Amino acid sequence: MLFERAMKAINKSQYGAARSLLETLINNHPDSAFVSPAKLSIGDARYAEGSYKQAELEYRDFITFFPNRPEASEGEGKSTLCKERQNSKVGFRCSGWRGRPNITFLHSFDLGSPLR
Numbered sequence: 001m002l003f004e005r006a007m008k009a010i011n012k013s014q015y016g017a018a019r020s021l022l023e024t025l026i027n028n029h030p031d032s033a034f035v036s037p038a039k040l041s042i043g044d045a046r047y048a049e050g051s052y053k054q055a056e057l058e059y060r061d062f063i064t065f066f067p068n069r070p071e072a073s074e075g076e077g078k079s080t081l082c083k084e085r086q087n088s089k090v091g092f093r094c095s096g097w098r099g100r101p102n103i104t105f106l107h108s109f110d111l112g113s114p115l116r
Helices: 002-011 015-028 035-049 052-065 072-087
Strands: none
Touching: 002 015, 002 035, 015 035, 035 052, 035 072, 052 072
């Protein structure tokens, strides 16, 4: 339930609320199957805000804690993208429809049933 609520918050551009929900999930349910996608999604929320340094740190944490997950290469790629954004002289931010950042929040996790 927390993960679903966080994804809804991200889709509504409520990144702070999403991060709070995801951090609560990680802290209160450390053995949950949702912990790894939550960690990756915190990075996605930071990226969508344009906080590339913080996003990079979140992606690095994901890689450190979950090096054997198939999504580790996704985290690596996103970390690299964050570095490129930080080093960009233009300082441009991806934007899409109505100024919302273009970023995909779809992950290929097999999560089973949601937390209640």
